[in-house]
Amino acid sequence: MIVLAIYIAIFCAAFIVVRFVISKIRVRRDFTSLKTVTFGDESAVRPDRWASFLSVLTLFCLWGAFTGSDWVPFHAPGPFVGDTQFTYTMEAPDGARDDATVHARVFPAGEKGDPQDVAPGDGFAKDDSIALAAWRSDLLLMDKNDEFTRKDGAKVVAIDGQPVSPGSRIEVANGTVAVTSKGSLNFVPDPGMQMEPIWLPSPEAVVARVKEISVRGYQNFTLWEHLYWSLFRVIVGFLCGAIVGIPLGYAMGLSGWFRGWFDPIVEFMRPVPPLALIPLVIIWAGIGESGKIILLFLAALWIMAISARAGVSGVAISKVHAAYSLGASRWQVLRYVIVPNSLPEIFTGARVAMGVCWGTVVAAELVAAEKGAGMMIMVASRFQLTDVVLMGIILIGVIGFSIDILMRKAEDWLVPWKGRT
Amino acid sequence: MSKLSINNLSMRFDLPNGSFVQALKDVSLEIESGELMSVLGPSGCGKTTFLNILAGFLSPTEGTVTLNGHAVTGPSAERGMVFQQGALFEWMSVRDNVSFGPRMAGRKKKDYMDNVNHLLDVVGLQDFKDKSVYELSGGMQQRVALARCLANDPDVILMDEPLGALDALTREKMQGLVLKLWKETGKTIILITHSVEEALLLGQRLLVMAPRPGRIHKEYRLPFAAAGVGKDLRVVKRDPEFGEKREEILSMIWDMEEEIMGRTEEAKA
Ligand SMILES: Nc1ncnc2c1ncn2[C@@H]1O[C@H](COP(=O)(O)OP(=O)(O)OP(=O)(O)O)[C@@H](O)[C@H]1O
Ligand SMILES: [Mg+2]
Numbered sequence A: 001m002i003v004l005a006i007y008i009a010i011f012c013a014a015f016i017v018v019r020f021v022i023s024k025i026r027v028r029r030d031f032t033s034l035k036t037v038t039f040g041d042e043s044a045v046r047p048d049r050w051a052s053f054l055s056v057l058t059l060f061c062l063w064g065a066f067t068g069s070d071w072v073p074f075h076a077p078g079p080f081v082g083d084t085q086f087t088y089t090m091e092a093p094d095g096a097r098d099d100a101t102v103h104a105r106v107f108p109a110g111e112k113g114d115p116q117d118v119a120p121g122d123g124f125a126k127d128d129s130i131a132l133a134a135w136r137s138d139l140l141l142m143d144k145n146d147e148f149t150r151k152d153g154a155k156v157v158a159i160d161g162q163p164v165s166p167g168s169r170i171e172v173a174n175g176t177v178a179v180t181s182k183g184s185l186n187f188v189p190d191p192g193m194q195m196e197p198i199w200l201p202s203p204e205a206v207v208a209r210v211k212e213i214s215v216r217g218y219q220n221f222t223l224w225e226h227l228y229w230s231l232f233r234v235i236v237g238f239l240c241g242a243i244v245g246i247p248l249g250y251a252m253g254l255s256g257w258f259r260g261w262f263d264p265i266v267e268f269m270r271p272v273p274p275l276a277l278i279p280l281v282i283i284w285a286g287i288g289e290s291g292k293i294i295l296l297f298l299a300a301l302w303i304m305a306i307s308a309r310a311g312v313s314g315v316a317i318s319k320v321h322a323a324y325s326l327g328a329s330r331w332q333v334l335r336y337v338i339v340p341n342s343l344p345e346i347f348t349g350a351r352v353a354m355g356v357c358w359g360t361v362v363a364a365e366l367v368a369a370e371k372g373a374g375m376m377i378m379v380a381s382r383f384q385l386t387d388v389v390l391m392g393i394i395l396i397g398v399i400g401f402s403i404d405i406l407m408r409k410a411e412d413w414l415v416p417w418k419g420r421t
Numbered sequence B: 001m002s003k004l005s006i007n008n009l010s011m012r013f014d015l016p017n018g019s020f021v022q023a024l025k026d027v028s029l030e031i032e033s034g035e036l037m038s039v040l041g042p043s044g045c046g047k048t049t050f051l052n053i054l055a056g057f058l059s060p061t062e063g064t065v066t067l068n069g070h071a072v073t074g075p076s077a078e079r080g081m082v083f084q085q086g087a088l089f090e091w092m093s094v095r096d097n098v099s100f101g102p103r104m105a106g107r108k109k110k111d112y113m114d115n116v117n118h119l120l121d122v123v124g125l126q127d128f129k130d131k132s133v134y135e136l137s138g139g140m141q142q143r144v145a146l147a148r149c150l151a152n153d154p155d156v157i158l159m160d161e162p163l164g165a166l167d168a169l170t171r172e173k174m175q176g177l178v179l180k181l182w183k184e185t186g187k188t189i190i191l192i193t194h195s196v197e198e199a200l201l202l203g204q205r206l207l208v209m210a211p212r213p214g215r216i217h218k219e220y221r222l223p224f225a226a227a228g229v230g231k232d233l234r235v236v237k238r239d240p241e242f243g244e245k246r247e248e249i250l251s252m253i254w255d256m257e258e259e260i261m262g263r264t265e266e267a268k269a
Helices: A002-025 A049-065 A203-216 A223-254 A256-269 A274-285 A289-313 A317-325 A330-367 A373-382 A386-414 B047-055 B094-098 B100-104 B109-122 B138-151 B168-185 B196-202 B224-228 B233-238 B240-268
Strands: A082-091 A097-107 A128-133 A138-140 A155-159 A169-172 A175-179 A185-189 B004-014 B020-031 B036-040 B062-067 B079-082 B156-160 B188-192 B205-210 B215-221
Touching: A002 A049, A049 A203, A082 A175, A082 A185, A097 A185, A128 A138, A128 A185, A155 A175, A203 A223, A203 A386, A223 A256, A223 A289, A223 A330, A223 A373, A223 A386, A256 A289, A274 A289, A274 A330, A289 A330, A317 A330, A317 B079, A330 A373, A330 A386, A330 B100, A373 A386, B004 B047, B020 B047, B020 B062, B020 B215, B036 B047, B036 B196, B047 B079, B047 B156, B047 B188, B079 B138, B094 B100, B094 B109, B094 B138, B100 B109, B100 B138, B109 B138, B109 B168, B138 B168, B168 B188, B168 B196, B168 B224, B168 B233, B196 B224, B196 B233, B196 B240, B205 B240, B215 B240, B224 B233, B233 B240
Parallel strands: A097 A128, B036 B188, B036 B205, B079 B156, B156 B188
Antiparallel strands: A082 A097, A082 A155, A138 A185, A169 A175, A175 A185, B004 B020, B004 B062, B205 B215
């Protein structure tokens, strides 16, 4: 909740700053900047690069600040670390009361150490000393060293002077103390507002893990091998799908028989999400490479076939007529008119198919695989290795995004006439 | 030489709801080689349908079309077509568009390149030959379409409102170009237009069609096209005879339109 509020606050502040400060310095002079109607003209809405930069920076800083990263200069209040103490009041069976002090030493998360040496002090309740790590709690059997124990009928009646009974919870310095139903004390040091590494590791931990896994590997394969195998499956599956799907789509767009024959199959398979095929593919082909590639082939096939078919039906009839009346044969019409004219559609389909394949391969590896990005994060999550999981997710996102950018670049290069007819 | 004979052509479109449109009925016509014929008529009278049949994109429900004695059954290189717009290949340069026909015929580059360059000169696009089609203006694109058609050396050129999408000034220049190319090449040209002036200027023969069913209403033989070659077309337009003819044809088309309206009202009542 707090994080969301901070995020919205940063969003608004950055907007105001960039809008009124930076825009004054940087004056754009191009055609779009001269448009007066921008609200509603989609082509005039250009992503503000400052906003993109700040958006990524904000996410990174929030991540760092709430995980206590060394890379970020400011932090959310961390968990309490250091020495603290509280007192409890013990009531003996005969009604006599005595105070004792509990010295707690809280180590940084993940570290261990010895409690302080303390003198037992006077009275029948003796002082205690405990040691624990941040974000953990410690059940304190305070009466172990006392002259009267709970067995004798002694009980804690107050903490830091405030009266307590079993079940109550008291704020003490740097933490809270709860009285359990059995009458012992549970000390929880202040957790602060940062995330525990097991939920959200800090950026440097993730980077360190990248380095470690890229050298030493995880689950018998290095990071790059895991990613390579995922990419390899996607590319092979996608290429197979495209090699079969595009001619199939053309045939469906050009011949009534093909369209009639394959329409029911394509239309039926299209709405079936490839993820739903995973179990069947595992039954048929096991969890090896062929199963993955069959799955990705099926994922890409229908998308490519449909986009090739749409590409054929998108050809202006006058172009086809013109080609025929210039003496082109059927084959030449296909080669010089229909194929080039359908390229934009095919590229759009290929981008979608690549995205779907990438998502599907990760999902398939989550279910069952010996290697691959999805398998890596799935196994890591079983061992609560959140940094590996996070790293995997980030790299999967980065790769998916890069694939899309590459496809877009290829499209600009191969289909320069797109959208300009 | 290339004589186009059209015999009792009828075209009927059966509609899915069981009714039908008689787009053409009993059209008969002889077109001699080297004639430039323009076709006028109210919208929907079957001009495009007529041209598509001549091009071979549609087969008529009745009647035949023969060119040089053999029947037209499908599109072929002997009948070139210039469309209103959008029929160029965006993925090819201007030169590749113009040389498309010879390339498809498998001719050697050195055999056709001279002609292609000559045509690019004639239409004034020599400087643009390596540009992509989408970088050209509408008028330039139509010139490419003309050159592409001519580079294939067809016997008959069919044009469906080739200048319809152009502005008045460009259109006038293109009219001059069409006349010039006609004179130079001696091709048989059939040109559909919506503009009475254009039909008068460019038509050695002028066909006025009537709708429902589409048929030939009246035919003229005109002197303006032959006289206009290489001249300022505005001078031709100032000819009193030109004005007279224009008025006559305009009122003829108006009458047809009114008749259609009347019939529609009747049908409603
Ligand atoms: N494919 C088709 N199916 C059904 N009816 C058609 C079809 N093509 C044309 N028609 C009908 O045939 C008639 C003639 O159409 P056509 O396109 O030849 O007219 P046009 O004279 O070229 O009109 P315009 O001047 O507006 O281009 C019209 O009534 C039209 O509705
Ligand atoms: Mg028409």
